[in-house]
Amino acid sequence: GGDLDLIDIDGNRVIVGLRGMxxxxxxxxxxxxxxxxxxxxxxxxxxxxxxE
Known part of the structure; x- marks a missing residue:
């Protein structure tokens, strides 16, 4: 399967990381x-x- 990590929030910008599949x-x-x-x-x- 896959996953998603919350990396950072910078103002109105939300940075996530896709993981796995x-x-x-x-x-x-x-x-x-x-x-x-x-x-x-x-x-x-x-x-x-x-x-990211």
């Missing part, structure tokens, strides 16, 4: 976009999630 998974971007959309819903902030 998620590193090369074509669904990785969809996972990141889903997290970004959910964070925007619950915070009402313009948040950007990026993978």
């Amino acid at each position: 998620c590193i090369d998974c074509p669904m990785g971007n969809m996972t990141i976009n889903g997290i970004e959309n959910r964070l925007k819903e619950v915070t009402a902030e313009e948040i950007k999630v990026v993978a």
Whole structure:
């Protein structure tokens, strides 16, 4: 399987690390976009999630 680690939060930028099978998974971007959309819903902030 895969995993995702929270690496850092810098203002409105959330930095995550894809691990395991998620590193090369074509669904990785969809996972990141889903997290970004959910964070925007619950915070009402313009948040950007990026993978490192």
